[in-house]
Amino acid sequence: MADRYDIRLLKPDDVYLSRGEGGVLQGVVDGKPYDELIVHRTFPFRHPSAYISIRTTKDEELGIVRDIRELHSESAAELRKELQFRYFIPQVIRIDSIQRKSDLWLWKLQTDLGPTRLAMRNLHEHIQYPGGNRAILIDINGKRCEISDWRTLDSHSRRLLEEVL
Amino acid sequence: MATLDPLPEQYQKQLQGKLLFTAKTDLLPNGHFGVQWIAITEEDIMVWHQEGPPTLRLKITQLKEARAVGAIGGGTLIVDTHEGPVVVGRYTAALTPVFNFAAKLLGALAKREELPVLSERDLPRNCPTCGNPLGEGTQICHLCAKKSTAALRMLRYAKPYRLQLVSAALLLILTTLVELVPPYLTKVIIDDVLQTKDMGPTLMLLIVGLGVTMLAMTAMQTVRGYIGMWVGSKLMRDIRKEIFGSLMRLSLAYFDRRQTSQFISRVNQDAEEMRQFMTDGVVFVCGHTLRIAAIFIIMCGLDWRLSLFALLPVPIIVAFSLTIWPRIGRLMYQQWRAIFRVNILVGESLQGIRVVKAFGREREEMTRYEEANADVMKKNIKTEGLWQIIHPLFSLIAGLGTLLIWYNGGSKVLHDEMQLGVLLALVAYLGMLFGPLQWVSQMINWVGNAMTAAHRVFEIMDTPSEVPDVDEPLPLGVVKGEVMFEDVTYGYEKHHPVLKGIHLQVKAGEMIGLVGHSGAGKSTFINLLCRFYDTDEGIIRIDGVPIRSISQSDLRKQIGVVLQETFLFDGTIADNIAYSKPDATPEEIMRAAKIANAHDFIVRLADGYDTRVGERGHKLSGGEKQRVAIARAIIHDPRILILDEATASVDTETERQIQEAIARLVQGRTTFAIAHRLSTLRNADRLVVLDRGKIVEVGTHEELLVQEDGLYRKLVDAQKELAQMKGAEG
Ligand SMILES: Nc1ncnc2c1ncn2[C@@H]1O[C@H](COP(=O)(O)OP(=O)(O)OP(=O)(O)O)[C@@H](O)[C@H]1O
Ligand SMILES: [Mg+2]
Numbered sequence: 001m002a003d004r005y006d007i008r009l010l011k012p013d014d015v016y017l018s019r020g021e022g023g024v025l026q027g028v029v030d031g032k033p034y035d036e037l038i039v040h041r042t043f044p045f046r047h048p049s050a051y052i053s054i055r056t057t058k059d060e061e062l063g064i065v066r067d068i069r070e071l072h073s074e075s076a077a078e079l080r081k082e083l084q085f086r087y088f089i090p091q092v093i094r095i096d097s098i099q100r101k102s103d104l105w106l107w108k109l110q111t112d113l114g115p116t117r118l119a120m121r122n123l124h125e126h127i128q129y130p131g132g133n134r135a136i137l138i139d140i141n142g143k144r145c146e147i148s149d150w151r152t153l154d155s156h157s158r159r160l161l162e163e164v165l
Numbered sequence: 166m167a168t169l170d171p172l173p174e175q176y177q178k179q180l181q182g183k184l185l186f187t188a189k190t191d192l193l194p195n196g197h198f199g200v201q202w203i204a205i206t207e208e209d210i211m212v213w214h215q216e217g218p219p220t221l222r223l224k225i226t227q228l229k230e231a232r233a234v235g236a237i238g239g240g241t242l243i244v245d246t247h248e249g250p251v252v253v254g255r256y257t258a259a260l261t262p263v264f265n266f267a268a269k270l271l272g273a274l275a276k277r278e279e280l281p282v283l284s285e286r287d288l289p290r291n292c293p294t295c296g297n298p299l300g301e302g303t304q305i306c307h308l309c310a311k312k313s314t315a316a317l318r319m320l321r322y323a324k325p326y327r328l329q330l331v332s333a334a335l336l337l338i339l340t341t342l343v344e345l346v347p348p349y350l351t352k353v354i355i356d357d358v359l360q361t362k363d364m365g366p367t368l369m370l371l372i373v374g375l376g377v378t379m380l381a382m383t384a385m386q387t388v389r390g391y392i393g394m395w396v397g398s399k400l401m402r403d404i405r406k407e408i409f410g411s412l413m414r415l416s417l418a419y420f421d422r423r424q425t426s427q428f429i430s431r432v433n434q435d436a437e438e439m440r441q442f443m444t445d446g447v448v449f450v451c452g453h454t455l456r457i458a459a460i461f462i463i464m465c466g467l468d469w470r471l472s473l474f475a476l477l478p479v480p481i482i483v484a485f486s487l488t489i490w491p492r493i494g495r496l497m498y499q500q501w502r503a504i505f506r507v508n509i510l511v512g513e514s515l516q517g518i519r520v521v522k523a524f525g526r527e528r529e530e531m532t533r534y535e536e537a538n539a540d541v542m543k544k545n546i547k548t549e550g551l552w553q554i555i556h557p558l559f560s561l562i563a564g565l566g567t568l569l570i571w572y573n574g575g576s577k578v579l580h581d582e583m584q585l586g587v588l589l590a591l592v593a594y595l596g597m598l599f600g601p602l603q604w605v606s607q608m609i610n611w612v613g614n615a616m617t618a619a620h621r622v623f624e625i626m627d628t629p630s631e632v633p634d635v636d637e638p639l640p641l642g643v644v645k646g647e648v649m650f651e652d653v654t655y656g657y658e659k660h661h662p663v664l665k666g667i668h669l670q671v672k673a674g675e676m677i678g679l680v681g682h683s684g685a686g687k688s689t690f691i692n693l694l695c696r697f698y699d700t701d702e703g704i705i706r707i708d709g710v711p712i713r714s715i716s717q718s719d720l721r722k723q724i725g726v727v728l729q730e731t732f733l734f735d736g737t738i739a740d741n742i743a744y745s746k747p748d749a750t751p752e753e754i755m756r757a758a759k760i761a762n763a764h765d766f767i768v769r770l771a772d773g774y775d776t777r778v779g780e781r782g783h784k785l786s787g788g789e790k791q792r793v794a795i796a797r798a799i800i801h802d803p804r805i806l807i808l809d810e811a812t813a814s815v816d817t818e819t820e821r822q823i824q825e826a827i828a829r830l831v832q833g834r835t836t837f838a839i840a841h842r843l844s845t846l847r848n849a850d851r852l853v854v855l856d857r858g859k860i861v862e863v864g865t866h867e868e869l870l871v872q873e874d875g876l877y878r879k880l881v882d883a884q885k886e887l888a889q890m891k892g893a894e895g
Contacts (some may be wrong), residue, residue, distance in 0.1 A: 011645070018248065020249055020662075021248070022243075022244075022246070022248075022249055022250050022251025022252055023194060023247065023251065023252035024243060024250040024251070024252055025504070026249075035250065036250050037247045044237070052514075059857075078368055081196075084196050084239065085196050085236065085239075085255060086236040087235065087236065087237045088192070088196065088238035088239035088255075088257060088258075089236060089237065089238055090198075104803075107624065110440065111198075113196060113197045113198050114197050114198030114199065115198065121628075122624055122626065124502060124505070125423065130486065141257075141258050141259040141590075142258035142261075142658070142659065143238055143239075143257050143259055144237065144238040144258075144259050161497060163491070163494075164495075
């Protein structure tokens with residue numbers, strides 16, 4: 001067994017990921033099959049597609065994938081898909097409206113996963129700026145949406161954003 | 166029972182067996198937004214995406230277990246079948262409670278256990294009328310319920326002082342009227358005395374009149390200013406008191422999610438801005454509206470056609486104000502945010518000043534501060550710069566009216582159509598008229614600041630406590646100290662439970678030792694017992710009464726806590742010990758200190774019990790602080806004593822002494838003690854071993870020790886090994 005006090009980085013040949021019949025992520029890690037695997041982003045903001053922790057359902061870490069792109073293509077695709085499920089953070093494509101009603105801010109958004117609405121109690125606690133031109137919107141119920149780069153939004157959305165931020 | 170979304174008819178027809186549960190997901194299997202219907206009957210689970218046959222159908226007999234796996238921003242309902250796990254549906258975070266319930270229901274069905282009953286708490290909390298999410302712990306929708314605007318709400322604070330405010334207003338009206346006299350007298354002097362060159366007693370009289378009005382004005386202004394100041398100070402006190410009260414009422418969960426230093430500025434700055442609006446602002450608006458009206462009437466009386474010229478710039482000013490208004494609001498919010506960040510930064514760096522110094526990071530802290538500071542400067546220049554433009558611009562526009570009057574009035578005087586005095590009076594009145602108009606910009610500033618401040622303040626006041634007291638709390642009296650945890654589940658974040666299905670019955674007077682790895686949930690366990698947080702599921706009872714229905718002050722009277730992070734207030738040692746019992750006598754304080762084994766070290770201090778401990782108690786050593794905290798917990802003679810690593814920072818000998826003293830004290834008292842040093846818990850009646858939020862073992866030290874592969878045994882062995890190693894070293 002490898003040094004248990006060190007981080008184990010998985011090589012492409014150490015991990016094979018696939019989707020089980022029931023729609024659950026499964027795979028073979030270090031030659032051992034697992035019928036369900038859990039994935040965690042270790043740096044969800046700074047490195048969303050790198051340093052992915054692969055864990056069993058008992059929350060034991062099997063290893064870390066340094067970069068999804070290093071994996072074999074099928075594994076990489078499944079891993080990307082699973083991350084998208086696990087980190088449900090739709091990307092904002094367009095902001096339809098931002099309204100202030102009494103003490104709630106209501107956002108109507110178009111995202112890559114379809115239209116949605118967010119409700120916030122205020123702006124300064126519900127919006128995070130992890131750096132660059134990104135902004136993460138978190139609504140009262142914990143639903144999140146991400147604006148990956150506000151400069152790339154259309155002018156209507158940008159104007160709305162500028163008005164509030 | 167709470168109700169669920171009714172299943173559409175086309176799906177109802179396909180059901181077999183008794184329908185137990187239906188739900189609507191808000192995500193499709195591919196993770197996009199969309200609706201799927203899920204129905205659970207006594208026989209199977211069915212999932213539909215569109216009309217027609219179900220996209221997924223599983224027999225209950227195929228199931229082994231079900232779980233709602235929480236993730237970030239959403240979750241997945243997974244059932245474990247004999248063939249492996251199957252995804253039933255995916256949903257966003259808003260629906261987490263519904264699917265947690267669905268998982269429980271499926272689990273119970275699979276294992277043929279008693280079925281859980283749906284309660285209100287399992288449903289997403291949306292307002293029934295407008296569909297927007299409801300706040301925690303309330304059924305009243307903010308959108309539908311509250312109509313009164315921030316301005317009106319603010320004025321409510323002025324209500325107790327309405328008498329003073331009305332007299333201030335009356336004085337203001339009087340001043341305004343009196344103010345209007347001098348230009349008129351000037352006109353009379355010019356037209357009737359100077360022009361006619363008829364030096365009589367009239368001039369003297371008029372001058373005396375002018376003098377009297379000036380005196381009256383000064384007197385009234387002084388009185389009015391004094392009243393304003395007086396009411397203002399009182400208002401400030403009221404608002405600050407209420408903000409602080411709201412802060413104290415809020416639950417710990419509220420502060421977990423926020424930097425606390427921000428509140429320092431909120432309490433002071435926002436209150437000041439609100440006061441400014443209410444005293445100066447309101448008086449200003451009322452006074453000046455009145456003044457404008459009065460001046461205008463007089464001007465029209467003098468010459469209405471010329472007066473109309475004066476009106477010309479007014480629409481320009483109004484239009485200009487309206488366009489500039491949203492921009493100003495935005496800039497002001499940005500400015501506030503920048504200042505807010507600087508405040509947080511200072512607060513944080515100073516609180517952590519020891520860490521900063523320990524790692525030699527002063528320079529980096531300065532850079533961080535410098536960045537935030539520069540940002541404030543930029544925002545300041547932007548906002549204040551705008552004022553510097555607006556202000557002269559308003560004066561200029563207003564001045565245009567004067568030019569028009571001079572020109573038209575001047576030619577009229579030259580043609581002898583008008584007397585010189587009238588023209589001069591008109592110009593003087595016009596000056597007085599535009600004074601307030603120019604102040605419109607200042608008004609915008611005040612109102613803007615006050616409104617943003619008011620919104621922030623009301624936001625704090627309106628945040629419902631997450632651990633609300635029930636309307637009619639049950640009287641508790643003196644409790645025996647029986648504690649009961651019934652299937653308690655709790656997570657600081659809803660989707661990430663930290664304690665799962667905790668079931669524990671503790672007899673009155675029992676001493677329970679909580680052990681487990683770091684992060685197992687021991688502190689969380691006692692946080693729930695103190696009701697710092699409310700359970701997500703399950704009930705905690707003291708003497709059979711659910712703690713939710715006990716008032717919190719009653720509850721805390723029964724409980725004495727030593728928290729893992731010792732916090733002492735800046736005050737004397739005696740103050741800190743007597744914190745929960747301010748009327749404690751010196752004997753009581755000393756007795757408590759003696760039990761906590763703190764008496765001797767305190768007496769040795771030069772200032773004894775009157776030693777000031779400094780901010781957060783930093784003048785005491787870690788172990789000394791802990792002992793003071795223990796004394797603080799035992800002084801009010803609680804029926805339930807909670808010690809979270811209370812003796813972790815003292816040496817073993819001192820710990821033994823404290824333990825002996827506590828052992829005497831805990832007799833007849835229910836005690837929960839947490840310790841990593843297992844020897845600390847040797848007096849415990851029972852040990853409860855927690856692992857990742859679950860109780861894995863319960864029993865006495867001896868009982869648990871014989872379980873060869875038990876967690877407790879492992880912990881004990883590990884510590885023995887360590888102790889031997891240390892022994893060998895020494
Ligand atoms: N205020 C909080 N907000 C969010 N998560 C928290 C909070 N406090 C604790 N947690 C999390 O809850 C879990 C249990 O924490 P808890 O403090 O109960 O552990 P513990 O058993 O007391 O550990 P220790 O022995 O180290 O004190 C940990 O995973 C921790 O990260
Ligand atoms: Mg702890």
